[in-house]
Amino acid sequence: MAERTALLERPPALAPPPRSLTGLLRGLVRTARPRQWVKNVLVVAAPAAAGRLFTQHAFVHLSLVFVLFTACAAAVYLVNDARDAAADRAHPVKRHRPVAAGQVPVPVAYAVGGTLGVLAPVAAAWLCPAAVCALLTAYLGMQLAYCVSLKHVLVVDLVVVTTGFLMRAMIGGLALGIPLSRWFLITTGFGALFMVSAKRYSEAVQMAGRAGATRALLTEYTTGYLRFVWQLAAGVSVLGYCLWALEEGGVPSAGVLPWRQLSMIAFTLAVLRYAVFADRGAAGEPEDVVLRDRPLALIGLVWLAMYGLAVANW
Missing domain, CATH: 1.20.120 (Four Helix Bundle (Hemerythrin (Met), subunit A))
Known part of the structure; x- marks a missing residue:
């Protein structure tokens, strides 16, 4: 009887939507969480605090840092959703995520996430100061560790997410050589x-x-x-x-x-x-x-x- 009740309460499985290139691209963008990109505006925090925000040099460098940080965050979201796809399908809300719903195949999510995760630090090493590249790499490694295991460790999960915000606020200052x-x-x-x-x-x-x-x-x-x-x-x-x-x-x-x-x-x-x-x-x-x-x-x-x-x- 308990098994029957559990089956009745379980959300019905979603039929995988028909795939097309446009649908796949939309799914990848949705998985990258565009609404969360507003968090990356924190890269302007240190330059704003130092009064060095409104210059062409600052605009170019901060725009680049914003794009690179967004790429790293998108890589983490893609890997996270690919890893949690099976669990998300059993969730009443998360089952609508593109990877869990079948709009984005798990291998594709891993591939795109891995590509972004490699390209962003490489671009930072080429275009930005060494400190920016190091911070981006550390952020990526920490967030991937969070997806794999740290999100299951009491208190550490709070510290990791908090540190991610702090890194966003620090990286703008490092990009422009501003003491924090x-x-x-x-x-x-x-x-x-x-x-x-x-x-x-x-x-x-x-x-x-x-x-x-x-x-x-x-x-x-x-x-x-x-x-x-x-x-x-x-x-x-x-x-x-x-x-x-x-x-x-x-x-x-x-x-x-x-x-x-x-x-x-x-x-x-x-x-x-x-x-x-x-x-x-x-x-x-x-x-x-x-x-x-x-x-x-x-x-x-x-x-x-x-x-x-x-x-x-x-």
Whole structure:
């Protein structure tokens, strides 16, 4: 009887769609997760913080780094979906992914992912400073290790995903030879940990009682622990930003107002606003929270304006 119930509850298998070159290309693009490419905009973080964003040299190099990082991320997504195809077919949502649904054959996903994973570091070695190539290679190796085993290791999975965000923020500075301050690294790192742990917390809340259906490791975490992590990370990121804003570095500001210090208010409000969604268990898709919540978007624009005025010393 139990076996019969399990069969009834299992999602019906999807019939593989007819394949065509156009459908295959669309499937490959979908597997590369275009919506996730917005994360790679973090490559401008360090140059923006240093006030070296709006030059032709910066534009060319950052555009190249963005493309290379996107290629590495796409390679990881393709390999991950190819590896998890069998498990994804048993999932009510993931079974619609192109590889699991049969739109993209598993060997093709592996081949395209492997090609991107080789070409991106090689192009970086040819066109970028050695530090950029090293960071891209390290990111690729770390993410592939995450796909194979690290995503099943408690706490390490949070660290790996957080480090991926931190690498995105660092690589723009390395591409332009900009020194990375300790406050920049602390704020960025713990800000990323805040969003990653809030996402895990939201998934655990939404999938209470069946957490393993979406992410097996969620069964090992408690919501109390994940809440502790995102609250800790939020506090450290705000503290790090405030210490940066209050550190004058011996250079007096010639601006009309102390925009650098005032930006602490907007930054803190942004973290508090995002924490509302985290507390509700509604931060499962960070990009949706950031782009769809108008108050948060407004706070972000105010912070961006203040930060820009501080960098411009206006």
